[in-house]
Amino acid sequence: MTSPVLSVRGLKVVTGGRHILHGVDLDVAPAGVTALLGRNGAGKTTTVRGILGLVPRTGSVRYGGDETVTMTTHQIVRRGIGYVPEDRGVFAALTVAENLRLAERDPDPAYGLVHELFPELRQRARQAAGTLSGGQQQMVAIGRVLLNRGNRLIIADEPTKGLAPRVVTEVAVALERAAQAVPVLLVEQNLALVRRLADHCVVLADGRTAHAGPAAELLADAGKSRTLLGVGRRVDAPAPASGGES
Amino acid sequence: MNIPALLRRWWPLPALAVLVLLPYSALPLPGLLDGPIGSPGSLQLLALCLVFGALATGYDLLLGRTGLLSFGHALYFAAGTYATGLLLTRAGLGFWPAAGLGLLAGVALSALLGAVSLRVSGIGFAMVTLAFAQAGSILVQRDPGGVTGGEEGLAATGLPASLVGIAHTADLYWIALAYLVVTLAAVQWAVRSPIGRVWEGIRENERRVEVLGLRPYGFKLVAFVLAGTLAALGGVVYLLLTGGATPQTTTSDFTLSLLVMVVLGGSGTRWGPLVGGVLYTWAQHRLASLAGSGTIAGLPSVLRVPLSQPLFLLGVLFVIIVYALPGGVAGLPARLRARAVSRGAQA
Amino acid sequence: MSTVVLLGITGLGLGALYFLVASGLSLIFGLMDVLNFAHGALLSIGAYATWWAASHSFGFPLALLFGTAVGTLAAVALELGLVRPLYRRPREQVLATVGVGLAVPALLSAIWGADARTFPVPSALAGTFTLLGASVPVDRLVLVGAALVVLLALRLFLGRTRHGLVVRAGVEDRAMVTALGIDVRKAFTLVFAIGGAAAALAGGLAGLYFGSVDPTQGGSLLIFGFVVVVMGGLGSVSGAAVACVVVGLVQQFANYYSTAGLGDLSVVVMLAALLLVRPSGLTGRLA
Numbered sequence: 099m100t101s102p103v104l105s106v107r108g109l110k111v112v113t114g115g116r117h118i119l120h121g122v123d124l125d126v127a128p129a130g131v132t133a134l135l136g137r138n139g140a141g142k143t144t145t146v147r148g149i150l151g152l153v154p155r156t157g158s159v160r161y162g163g164d165e166t167v168t169m170t171t172h173q174i175v176r177r178g179i180g181y182v183p184e185d186r187g188v189f190a191a192l193t194v195a196e197n198l199r200l201a202e203r204d205p206d207p208a209y210g211l212v213h214e215l216f217p218e219l220r221q222r223a224r225q226a227a228g229t230l231s232g233g234q235q236q237m238v239a240i241g242r243v244l245l246n247r248g249n250r251l252i253i254a255d256e257p258t259k260g261l262a263p264r265v266v267t268e269v270a271v272a273l274e275r276a277a278q279a280v281p282v283l284l285v286e287q288n289l290a291l292v293r294r295l296a297d298h299c300v301v302l303a304d305g306r307t308a309h310a311g312p313a314a315e316l317l318a319d320a321g322k323s324r325t326l327l328g329v330g331r332r333v334d335a336p337a338p339a340s341g342g343e344s
Numbered sequence: 345m346n347i348p349a350l351l352r353r354w355w356p357l358p359a360l361a362v363l364v365l366l367p368y369s370a371l372p373l374p375g376l377l378d379g380p381i382g383s384p385g386s387l388q389l390l391a392l393c394l395v396f397g398a399l400a401t402g403y404d405l406l407l408g409r410t411g412l413l414s415f416g417h418a419l420y421f422a423a424g425t426y427a428t429g430l431l432l433t434r435a436g437l438g439f440w441p442a443a444g445l446g447l448l449a450g451v452a453l454s455a456l457l458g459a460v461s462l463r464v465s466g467i468g469f470a471m472v473t474l475a476f477a478q479a480g481s482i483l484v485q486r487d488p489g490g491v492t493g494g495e496e497g498l499a500a501t502g503l504p505a506s507l508v509g510i511a512h513t514a515d516l517y518w519i520a521l522a523y524l525v526v527t528l529a530a531v532q533w534a535v536r537s538p539i540g541r542v543w544e545g546i547r548e549n550e551r552r553v554e555v556l557g558l559r560p561y562g563f564k565l566v567a568f569v570l571a572g573t574l575a576a577l578g579g580v581v582y583l584l585l586t587g588g589a590t591p592q593t594t595t596s597d598f599t600l601s602l603l604v605m606v607v608l609g610g611s612g613t614r615w616g617p618l619v620g621g622v623l624y625t626w627a628q629h630r631l632a633s634l635a636g637s638g639t640i641a642g643l644p645s646v647l648r649v650p651l652s653q654p655l656f657l658l659g660v661l662f663v664i665i666v667y668a669l670p671g672g673v674a675g676l677p678a679r680l681r682a683r684a685v686s687r688g689a690q691a
Numbered sequence: 692m693s694t695v696v697l698l699g700i701t702g703l704g705l706g707a708l709y710f711l712v713a714s715g716l717s718l719i720f721g722l723m724d725v726l727n728f729a730h731g732a733l734l735s736i737g738a739y740a741t742w743w744a745a746s747h748s749f750g751f752p753l754a755l756l757f758g759t760a761v762g763t764l765a766a767v768a769l770e771l772g773l774v775r776p777l778y779r780r781p782r783e784q785v786l787a788t789v790g791v792g793l794a795v796p797a798l799l800s801a802i803w804g805a806d807a808r809t810f811p812v813p814s815a816l817a818g819t820f821t822l823l824g825a826s827v828p829v830d831r832l833v834l835v836g837a838a839l840v841v842l843l844a845l846r847l848f849l850g851r852t853r854h855g856l857v858v859r860a861g862v863e864d865r866a867m868v869t870a871l872g873i874d875v876r877k878a879f880t881l882v883f884a885i886g887g888a889a890a891a892l893a894g895g896l897a898g899l900y901f902g903s904v905d906p907t908q909g910g911s912l913l914i915f916g917f918v919v920v921v922m923g924g925l926g927s928v929s930g931a932a933v934a935c936v937v938v939g940l941v942q943q944f945a946n947y948y949s950t951a952g953l954g955d956l957s958v959v960v961m962l963a964a965l966l967l968v969r970p971s972g973l974t975g976r977l978a
Contacts, residue, residue: 191863
């Protein structure tokens, strides 16, 4: 792998006196999709939140030539990161248009691309985001990221969780489009989607990095993927909505 | 067991013995007290210090032990003072029945208002308790039917002759000391009981207590009523000590001063609120007498004006404590030790 | 009838003062989770600054402007100097504002005395006018007008500007705002400035309404401000607007038609009743 866009070493997170992460190492490839995998509670979401400074953390996170572990969240994000959080993070009382406007960082936001991928967002521009369906809220969350052409990394935390199969496809298309231009770190439980999108993968277990390598290799090895990712999951069908994660 | 270990465990007993014997001491403490320790003026101030130390200890049952930020604690203190005072003065009851009913009034009021206030949590709870206390304060100051004495306060009549006057200051001091011992014992016993462990859980993380299948509401109400009862008892002692009730004890500023005492001493610790209450009360009286003294009057106005207001100094001191000394005075030894250790490690 | 009109307009005037206090409290709490106990101090600073300027022949509008500016500066200084360094420690933030809330009125009474100072009411506002048979003091209208202007300005700010958008989003989910690359701390200073301006304006207008200023005014208005904030829902400006009208009217009518002081009590009873029925207040959320 050529030099990674994001490089995490020994990331530790302690919240409420409990160690959530014991030392995560991961590299995000400079192009394509890097999947972050692991069972529920392995620490995937906490890793993402630690990278972004949304939880107190120690260790090293190098991004774009800078050490970001001492920076605040908005400083890190302004260096060109688009973030789709686990719970979508749309502002329920704000309209769709306001949600998108809040996320604008570029002088020339890419509304054309967003409306091409998600035409519904244009029709529902004046609707309060809290009244949208889960799938439509996810479109807002992804649309916020796609608006900024200046992004040099996209981090998406379970963007297909709890969505209807039709919407899963739409989200996958959008992520595929985005990944053509910008590297993506994707947290995902849906292995069919991982197979379709991911080039590389990193697997966490109990707050540590347990495996890293090409995604296809891991998914081809039934025994290995079963021990690392969970028991008896069918890898071809869209996975059912999974439960919450720490 | 050797002597130092015995002392470490049982030092409160000799300390208590010293406090009991203080009225017999003629030792002067220039700078700290105006007269010798055993003089009525000094004993009166010491008794007030003990009452407020105990009151702060009871208040910390909410703030430090259960994590409830109440801004209405003055109400239950005032309920004890005013109910007892009114029953004595207007209804002509004897002291003991009046004190008993006054205490009961505090219990009933804290149970009733606690039951309502605890329906909301966090800052909402703080605001609602504040609003209730304000209602009590307005009621006292507006003086409905001329019973509370309004802004003049209420001078209690019918107090037992054995507890009135300068000659009996030592008795009043011992009563204040007894109230302190009762409060410390009650708080310590409650905190160590199974209920106390639930309080600790509520303070740490209320959601986790709910997950265990316990309803925090009832436990919080117990803490609220116990703290209210201790405050009402303190109100009765205060009535004896000062011979009356003043509307100042009903105000939100009075509750805020309790908060200052607790934070000053160290919230959630056994001795911190007591230390904070004693220090605050002593400082307030000393600063007030300092403000009236010639030393201050001679200063240039830039210094004289702020120094003439004890509350200004205490407010500033409080902000400094919040910043510089997060654990309060009680956390000081541990901080100093930690600093000494880190300095030793560097050397 | 004329009594009802007079009481109604006086109640609205009082409600206007409550709104000016509560709108800032509500925004600050909604965005930052800080219950600003120094808000009464900001009001008092505004009141004394307005009184000082008005006594030095500034003219009332200019004096009010001066008082509001001083209060705004004090609020910004409070946020930058005391609240911001305690970021991530919300309880200590509240405690620091408690300390300021104790110290400032004490300082004011050290400088200008604990007794009330007569406010020089300009002659244009000292008179009355006749409405439906009632002779209504003119200053009531000034109060209601000022509150309406502030309400309108706040709605425009929150609804039409980018900073307003950041504030509204921050009230919902502060962390997510920072995750969009926005420095939410700038919005903290901004809401403190807005809240301080509104509170200081309330202070100047309270001088007009009560005819005097004293160091304890801020504290007592603050408590009713809290009641309004809880009733209206924390973080909701519109909720505060509705609640302050209700509180002001109930207080005036009850004080007039029963014994004095019962109106203040009935407001608290109303709050208790509301919390029993709807623990989350009239509209928004409750922490």
